[in-house]
Amino acid sequence: MFKNIVVGIDGSENAKHALTLACDLANKYESEIHLVHTPQPHTVAFALGAVASYHVVTTMPSAGEVADASEKILSAGRKLAAEHGQTITHSYGNQGDPADELIACADNCGADLIVTGRRGLGSVGALVQGSTSQKVNHLAKCACLSVA
Numbered sequence: 001m002f003k004n005i006v007v008g009i010d011g012s013e014n015a016k017h018a019l020t021l022a023c024d025l026a027n028k029y030e031s032e033i034h035l036v037h038t039p040q041p042h043t044v045a046f047a048l049g050a051v052a053s054y055h056v057v058t059t060m061p062s063a064g065e066v067a068d069a070s071e072k073i074l075s076a077g078r079k080l081a082a083e084h085g086q087t088i089t090h091s092y093g094n095q096g097d098p099a100d101e102l103i104a105c106a107d108n109c110g111a112d113l114i115v116t117g118r119r120g121l122g123s124v125g126a127l128v129q130g131s132t133s134q135k136v137n138h139l140a141k142c143a144c145l146s147v148a
Contacts, residue, residue: 014117023084032089039070099135
């Protein structure tokens, strides 16, 4: 039923749940998993210790720090997948709009399913469903699954 599954991860708990569920589906359907992380400087700044009392402008990470943080998240995703009996077919860590990168990956690999966490580390503007999940659900040409 699902030959290629694209999973978006950002280091959040919901993203971990999404990857775990994708691994379960991949085990059942013998699917390939394509892991996508789109590093965002503001979430890297948060991860590096920026807090509300700091000015984000003064704590924005360098390009190298963003790349390092991205690789850590992708490595953690590959490790989590391995713990669930899966090997990640491809990992993508391109900068850009997360929803656009997920959809582009799905289009390029012929995905049957995109799995995302319902809420990730993005802005608090979309309270019920994250803006990335919402955009993916609206624009994707394949099935989408948002995981809480």
